[in-house]
Amino acid sequence: MFKKILIANRGEIACRVIKTARKMGIQTVAVYSDADRDAVHVEMADEAVHLGPPPAAQSYLLQDKIIEACLKTGAEAVHPGYGFLSERAAFPAALKEKGIVFIGPNPRAIEAMGDKIESKKFANAAKVSTVPGFLGVIESADHAVEISREIGYPVMIKASAGGGGKGMRIAWNDAECREGYTLSKNEAAASFGDDRVFVEKFIVDPRHIEIQVLGDKHGNVVYLGERECSIQRRNQKVIEEAPSPLLDEATRRAMGEQAVALAKAVDYDSAGTVEFVADQNRNFYFLEMNTRLQVEHPVTELITGIDLVEQMIRVAAGEPLEIRQTDVKLSGWAVESRIYAEDPFRNFLPSIGRLVRYRPPEEGSDGAITVRNDTGVVEGSEISMFYDPMIAKLVTHGPSRIEAIEAQADALDAFVIDGIQHNIPFLTSLMQHERWREGRLSTGFIREEYPDGFAVTQADAAAKRILAAASVAMEVIRRDRLEALPNRLRPSAGALRSDWVVKIDKDYVPVSIEEGFASVPIELDLTIGDASEPVTVVSRWVPGDLIWEGEIGGEAVAIQVRPVANGAILGYRGVSAVVKTLTPKVAELDKLMPEKAPPDTSRFLLCPMPGLVVTIEVVEGQEVKAGETLAVVEAMKMQNVLRAERDLTVKAVKAKPGDSLAVDAVIMEFA
The missing domain is CATH 3.30.470.20 (ATP-grasp fold, B domain)
Structure with a gap:
C-alpha cells in the first residue's frame, strides 16, 4: 500500500480524498494556487505545494507542476479527484514515466471512454445502445445546422472533452443551433482547453440515470447500483439520489450488466460511471462514460456502505476487488x-x-x-x-x-x-x-x-402557523431578558402580555399565549389564528442564535433567523419572510404605514453577478429588439448572455470587453 499520495485537485473533493487516506494511514500532499493558499484542503493535508496563479490553466491544469510536486515530496501516487486533469490520458502516461501511480483508470480506458465522440464510436462498435447523433467534429456553425437538420430538432450540442454541464446547449431551431455552437465552443475552450463539439439527438422528457462501476487490474468489474441525476439546471446536476425511483429490478440489472460489459471491453480498472439517458418507459441509451470519481458518489456510498475512494486507492495499488456482484446490496435511500x-x-x-x-x-x-x-x-x-x-x-x-x-x-x-x-x-x-x-x-x-x-416561496397557512409560533416564542424570550436588566432599560409595563399579532410579510396573524413560562427552555401553549386548539411550543433558542430549533406541536422544527429592525427574516422550508411580533395596538398602527417603492432600474442594464465582460454587442444610439443580445458576461467559467427584455434604444455604453464588474454595476443605459 502507498505511504504517501498527492491529490491533484482542490476544494471538497480534495478534502474528501484526504479523509479516506487518513483512515487508511496514508500521508497526503495538497497542491494549491494563489487563490487557495489558505484553503481547507491545504490545512488538512500533511504537506502542501504551491502551483501558481489562480487561473486553473496556470496552476491545477499544469501536469508538469503536479509531477514536480510528487518528486519533491516523495508522493508515490496521485488521486486526480474530478475535473482538471482527471480525464486526460496524457496525465497518467506522464506519471508512469516518472514511476508515479495514477489512482484512476489506465490511459487506454480514458482515451476510449473519456472523449465523448470516441466513446460513442466505441460503444457503437461494442453494440451498446446509443443516442442518435453525428459522431464527427463539427467544423462550423453552418455545419452544426446542417447536421442538426439531418438528425432533427431538438438537438444537444456538447463539448467533446466536457463535463459538469460546461459547453452544453440545447437547440430547437437553426438560430439556437448557431448560437449554441459558438457558446459551447467558447465554454469548452475556457474550461477544458479543447473546443471540439458534437451534436446528438435530444431525447424529449428524458431522465439522466447513471451506473457506478468498479473494476480492478485483474479483470474483475462490478456495478454498484444506479443514481438518478435528472434534477438539472443548465445541464448541470443540482440534486441526485440513489436508487432511482424510475427503475425496477429488471431494468437496473440490464443497465448494470451493459455498463459492466462496456467497462470490461476497455479493461477498466478503477471507479467510473456509465451514464444513460432514459425515457419514461425505461428505454435507455448510452450517453457517455466518466472515467473518474463522480461528484455525486456519496449517495452510492451511503446505500452500499462502500468507500469508493478507498477502493480506488486499493485498486491502484494492485489489490484485487474483494467485492463480488452478489455482495452488492442496496439499503435505504440517499439524497444529495x-x-x-x-x-x-x-x-x-x-x-x-x-x-x-x-x-x-x-x-x-x-x-x-x-x-x-x-x-x-x-x-x-x-x-x-x-x-x-x-x-x-x-x-x-x-x-x-x-x-x-x-x-x-x-x-x-x-x-x-x-x-x-x-x-x-x-x-x-x-x-x-x-x-x-x-x-x-x-x-x-x-x-x-x-x-x-x-x-420567494409564499408561506401557506401551515408555514404561517409555524413562523408565528416561533416568532412569539422568540419575542417572549427577548422581553424576559429585558426584564432582568436594570430598571431604566426595562420595557414598558405589561410587556409579557398574552395577546399578540404576528406580521408575516403583509399578513397579520393573531396569537394568544394560553399558558407557559419564559425561562430557557421556553414552553408555551399558543392559540394561533382561528385554530380551535392550542399548540405547544418548546425551544432552547436565545437571542443571537442563527437557527431557532425546537418543537411545535410535537414536531421538530429548524428556522433560519436573521435580525432586522423590529423583527427578523425567518426562513423555513423555502419560505423567507420578514416577521414581526406586535401588540394589537401597534399592529393596527402598522397597517397604516405606507410602503416604500423600490427604485426603477428599467433604464439600465445591470451586471447580474460579479464577472468579466466578454463582449458588448451593441453601440450607442442603436435600436434593439426584444430578445436581442446586448452583452456576454463570464463568471465561474460560464458565459451568460444578457438580452434585451423589450424594444429599446441604447443611450450610453458604460462598460467594455475585459472589464471586471461587480454585481449591479451599470453596463449600459437606455433612452
Missing part, C-alpha cells in the same frame, strides 16, 4: 443537494465573496437517519470567481425515499450560510415540491416547474 454559490432569485447567477457565516448541520447518524456534508470551506473562506461555484454537497440517508427527503429538508433548514448568495432557499423549496416527492422527474424538471425562474 449541491450547495452552490449562486443567487436563485436572479436566475441562479454566480455569487462570489467571503463566507461571513458557514455553519452546516451536524453530521452523523441519529436513529435511522444519516446526515453527511462534503465540503471544502469553513467560516471565513473566500468563494472565488476562478473555480466551480459548489460550496458543499449535503447528503441524507434514510430507510425510504420520503424519509431521506424529509431529512434533507430538515438539514437544509439548519444550514447557515451568510456573506454570499446561495441556492439553499431553492433546494429547500424543491424538497416540498409534489412532483419531486412523487418521483415524476425529467431533466426538464426545473425548466418546466420554474419557467419564470425561482421566486
Whole structure:
C-alpha cells in the first residue's frame, strides 16, 4: 500500500480524498494556487505545494507542476479527484514515466471512454445502445445546422472533452443551433482547453440515470447500483439520489450488466460511471462514460456502505476487488443537494465573496437517519470567481425515499450560510415540491416547474402557523431578558402580555399565549389564528442564535433567523419572510404605514453577478429588439448572455470587453 499520495485537485473533493487516506494511514500532499493558499484542503493535508496563479490553466491544469510536486515530496501516487486533469490520458502516461501511480483508470480506458465522440464510436462498435447523433467534429456553425437538420430538432450540442454541464446547449431551431455552437465552443475552450463539439439527438422528457462501476487490474468489474441525476439546471446536476425511483429490478440489472460489459471491453480498472439517458418507459441509451470519481458518489456510498475512494486507492495499488456482484446490496435511500454559490432569485447567477457565516448541520447518524456534508470551506473562506461555484454537497440517508427527503429538508433548514448568495432557499423549496416527492422527474424538471425562474416561496397557512409560533416564542424570550436588566432599560409595563399579532410579510396573524413560562427552555401553549386548539411550543433558542430549533406541536422544527429592525427574516422550508411580533395596538398602527417603492432600474442594464465582460454587442444610439443580445458576461467559467427584455434604444455604453464588474454595476443605459 502507498505511504504517501498527492491529490491533484482542490476544494471538497480534495478534502474528501484526504479523509479516506487518513483512515487508511496514508500521508497526503495538497497542491494549491494563489487563490487557495489558505484553503481547507491545504490545512488538512500533511504537506502542501504551491502551483501558481489562480487561473486553473496556470496552476491545477499544469501536469508538469503536479509531477514536480510528487518528486519533491516523495508522493508515490496521485488521486486526480474530478475535473482538471482527471480525464486526460496524457496525465497518467506522464506519471508512469516518472514511476508515479495514477489512482484512476489506465490511459487506454480514458482515451476510449473519456472523449465523448470516441466513446460513442466505441460503444457503437461494442453494440451498446446509443443516442442518435453525428459522431464527427463539427467544423462550423453552418455545419452544426446542417447536421442538426439531418438528425432533427431538438438537438444537444456538447463539448467533446466536457463535463459538469460546461459547453452544453440545447437547440430547437437553426438560430439556437448557431448560437449554441459558438457558446459551447467558447465554454469548452475556457474550461477544458479543447473546443471540439458534437451534436446528438435530444431525447424529449428524458431522465439522466447513471451506473457506478468498479473494476480492478485483474479483470474483475462490478456495478454498484444506479443514481438518478435528472434534477438539472443548465445541464448541470443540482440534486441526485440513489436508487432511482424510475427503475425496477429488471431494468437496473440490464443497465448494470451493459455498463459492466462496456467497462470490461476497455479493461477498466478503477471507479467510473456509465451514464444513460432514459425515457419514461425505461428505454435507455448510452450517453457517455466518466472515467473518474463522480461528484455525486456519496449517495452510492451511503446505500452500499462502500468507500469508493478507498477502493480506488486499493485498486491502484494492485489489490484485487474483494467485492463480488452478489455482495452488492442496496439499503435505504440517499439524497444529495449541491450547495452552490449562486443567487436563485436572479436566475441562479454566480455569487462570489467571503463566507461571513458557514455553519452546516451536524453530521452523523441519529436513529435511522444519516446526515453527511462534503465540503471544502469553513467560516471565513473566500468563494472565488476562478473555480466551480459548489460550496458543499449535503447528503441524507434514510430507510425510504420520503424519509431521506424529509431529512434533507430538515438539514437544509439548519444550514447557515451568510456573506454570499446561495441556492439553499431553492433546494429547500424543491424538497416540498409534489412532483419531486412523487418521483415524476425529467431533466426538464426545473425548466418546466420554474419557467419564470425561482421566486420567494409564499408561506401557506401551515408555514404561517409555524413562523408565528416561533416568532412569539422568540419575542417572549427577548422581553424576559429585558426584564432582568436594570430598571431604566426595562420595557414598558405589561410587556409579557398574552395577546399578540404576528406580521408575516403583509399578513397579520393573531396569537394568544394560553399558558407557559419564559425561562430557557421556553414552553408555551399558543392559540394561533382561528385554530380551535392550542399548540405547544418548546425551544432552547436565545437571542443571537442563527437557527431557532425546537418543537411545535410535537414536531421538530429548524428556522433560519436573521435580525432586522423590529423583527427578523425567518426562513423555513423555502419560505423567507420578514416577521414581526406586535401588540394589537401597534399592529393596527402598522397597517397604516405606507410602503416604500423600490427604485426603477428599467433604464439600465445591470451586471447580474460579479464577472468579466466578454463582449458588448451593441453601440450607442442603436435600436434593439426584444430578445436581442446586448452583452456576454463570464463568471465561474460560464458565459451568460444578457438580452434585451423589450424594444429599446441604447443611450450610453458604460462598460467594455475585459472589464471586471461587480454585481449591479451599470453596463449600459437606455433612452
